[in-house]
Amino acid sequence: MRQGPLAGRYPAVAAMVTLALIPYLALSAALDPLVPIISADLHMTAQQMSLSAGLGNAAYAVGTVLAVQFAQHLPQRRMLLGYAVLLVVGSVLAASAQNAGMFIGGHVLQGLATSMLLIAAAPPLTIGFPRDKLRNTAVIMNMCVFGAVALGPFVGGVQAESQAWRPLFWIVAAIALTALILAALTFDDAPPADPDAPRDLWAIALATAGCTAAFVGAAQLTTHGFGDMAVTGPMLGGLALIVALIVYQFRARRPLLTIRTMLTSSIPVAGVGVALFAAAASVAATALTANVFLLSFSPVQVGLIYLPELGGAVVMAVVFGIVISRRAMHYLPLVGMALLAAGILVFRLSLPGNQPLALLGSALTGLALGATVAPALFVAGFSLQSxxxxxxxxxxxxxxxxxxxxxxxxxxxFAATAADDLVTGTGIALWIGFGLSIAGAVFGVAVYALSGARPQTPDLDLFLDGESPAWYSPPLLARLRGLPAPAPEAEPAPAAAPPPPSFATDSPGPVVIAYDGTERAAAAITAAAAALPPGRQALVLCVWQPVDVGFTPADGRHLEADKAAEVRRSAEQTAAYGATLAAEAGFAVCSKAVEASPTWHGIVATAKEHHASLIVLGPHRRNGLLGHLQGSVAAAVVAHTDIPVLIVPQASSLVAVGD
Structure with missing residues (x-):
């Protein structure tokens, strides 16, 4: 499989994910103080600016569904490169905009590309590396989303102070370009997840129409009232379409989204519910109070008021990394909702301009954001298979x-129209946000109590292996419905692993033949047999990876790449088929399938474990500049081992590399 020179290196992949997600999410939180400046420069009305934000956010929502659909039918890592290119194009278009159309188009592309990058890159970062990296991933994911959002008001305030907006947008474009470069350098080719999956055009259509209508309707509130059909028509119609999407996916035989599994299990429902309440309530704690503080402070001073929010998010991201492997993880979202309620209450007391209280409210809100949405997301994710x-x-x-x-x-x-002045209206809206945060905490606790769910220590090894969820989640509302909610059944003792292939100690070490099911790999077996003495002992090795597969199944069937148990079984069958080819070619052979990422690491580690005397590879190669950036498995193996390597680039030629 084609790979970049930094493929499988956790720091590089983590940096790529971070830089891919920061631009749009930080920019969305930084726009408010820049709206007057952008409007004046591009001759945009307040309604057009609101429409730009609404369409960008709608594109972000729709991109989540599109990314899942594309992953089923198109090469996943190549699509990730495409999403990164799209983010760069959108960022450059917005930064260089000369009119409203260019700016809105660029912002929409930014939102669409960001969510697609999140869905394409975040799961492999979570389950594609060993367990000891999961803690770091939890911190990174928390900071990518909520650290960026918390930093937004400060960045926007500083930029607004200079009465300019393009420098910030060009910085965002530069970050996006860096993410694209890292996406190329960390490229690790992967086939589609499930080419036989249905193309669910109805799901895409419902998501697109529903989100666009709902967000456009909400954007009309800048110049229209709640009773205006320009607002209520699109909003209610869009929400109805989103509900229809959920119902449709719940009832579908082969759904694109796992709605049914999530909505019938207690812990995922609790996690999703808490995340939604927290997302809605936190709006009142940030965007609304910022508008009031701008009446008393300069944009940069308002930005400084919200800087403790970033500090709180950092602290809670570290806490999340610590508890992600512990039972306490279940309690973190509940603590977060309590902190959010406290932060909103302090913000309410700080109006219209008590700076010390505002700083405290900002810190509490940052802690709350870091403790709610990302932990709730992982609580839901751990309740299902990886x-x-x-x-x-x-x-x-x-x-x-x-x-x-x-x-x-x-x-x-609501804040602008509920009372005679903005301060009073914002105060009322804050009380609503306070109520939402309390309701979110009550909702999560009630779902656990009425379902018989209990906080449990996650079994991360089982989860990352793809065998089962990290913990047991009873049926939704099992106690209320009179259903039994038993404790999780004991897992059967795993079958003893087959002994590693053994070779005579008085003979040279075995030849390790990397076999990925391709014709080139089969040709390498034949060529190696012709070049070596007959009867040499060989170990045919198939390396597989969670999510990315990493080989071509011997039986030619398409695998659903995110089903690790199925991929492992297919890898074992593929290795056995390669061993049959090697036996026919004259080797005394055993086979083995190994999970490793990147592929070269599995080859090198296995060769070292079995004291191999030679490694045989039949690598793939792509022409062009990107091909050189991606590198190859063969080059990585040669760079990381002292064992001689026999490379068969073509069926008729051999290249020996080694000491």
Whole structure:
């Protein structure tokens, strides 16, 4: 499989994910103080600016569904490169905009590309590396989403102070370009997840029409009232279409999104519910109070008021990384909702301009954001098999976008019209946000209590292996419905692993033949047999990877890449088929399938474990500049081992590399 020079290196992949998600999410939170400046420069009305934000957020929501669909039928890592290119194009278009059309188009592309990058890159980062990296991933995911959002008001305030907006947008474009470069350098080719899956055009159509209508309707509140059909028609119609999407996916035989699994299990429902309440309530704690503080402070001073929010998010991201492997993980979202309620209450007391209280409210809100949405997302994800993680992320981000981004203009309109002045109206809206945070905590506790769910220590090894969820989640409302909610059944003792292939100690070490099911790999077996003495002992090795597969199944069938148990079995069958070819070629052969990422690491480690005397490879190669950036498995193996390597680039030629 084609790979980049940094493929499988956790720091590089984590940096790529971070840089891919930061631009749009930080920019969305930074726009408010820049709206007057952008409007004046591009001759845009307030309604056009609101429409730009609404369409960008709608594109973010729709992108979650599109990314899941594309992953089924198109090469996943190549699509990730495409999404990164789209993010760069959108960022450049917005930064260089000369009119409203260019700006809105660029912002829409930014939102669409960001959510698609999140769905394409985050699950492999979570389950594609060993367990000891999961803690770091939890911190990174928390900071990518909520750290970026918390940083937004400060960045926007600093930029607004200079009465300019393009420098910030060009910085965002530069970050997006860096993410694209890292996406190329960390490229690790992967086949589609399930080419036989249905193309669910109805799901895409419902998501697109529903999100667009709902967000456009909410955006109309800038110049219209709640009773105007320009608002209520699109909003209610869009929400009805989103509900129809959920019902349709719940009833579908082969759904694109795992709605049925999530909505019938208690812990996922609790996790998703808490995430939605937190997303909606947090709007009141940030966007609304910022509008009031701008009456008393400069934009940069307002930005500094919200800087403790970033500090709180950092602290709670670290806490989340610590508890992700512990029973306490279940309690973190509940603590977060309590902190959010406290933060909103302190913000209410700080109006119209008590700076010390505002700083305290900002810190509490940052702690709350870091403790709620990302932990709730993982609580839901751990309740299902790891092969569902991509779809879980997609569902939660789709619903969270609706809860947060659509509620924001509704709250803003309510604060501006509910009373005679903005301060009083914002105070009323804050009380509503306070009520939402309390309701979210009560909802989560009630779902656990009425379902018989209990906090449990996650079995991360079982989860990452794809064998089962990290813990047991009883049926939704099992106690209320009179259903038994038994404790999880004891897992049967795993079958003893087959002994590793053994070779005579008085003979040279075995030849390790990397076999990935391709014709080139089969040709390498034949060529190696012709070049070596007959009867040499050989170990045919097939390396597989969760999510990315990493080989071509011997029986030619398509695998659903995120079903790790199925992929492992197919890898074992593929290795056995390769061993049959090697035996026919004259080797004394054994076979083995190994899970490793990147592929070269599994080859090198296995060769070292069995004291191999030679490694045989039949690598793939792509022409062009990107092909050189991606590198190859063969080059990585040669660079990381002292064992001689026999490379068969063509059926008729051999290249020996070694000491």
């Amino acid at each position: 092969n569902s993680l991509q779809r879980v992320f997609a569902i939660i981000e789709l619903l969270r976008a609706v809860a947060a981004f659509m509620v924001a203009p509704i709250f803003a309109h």
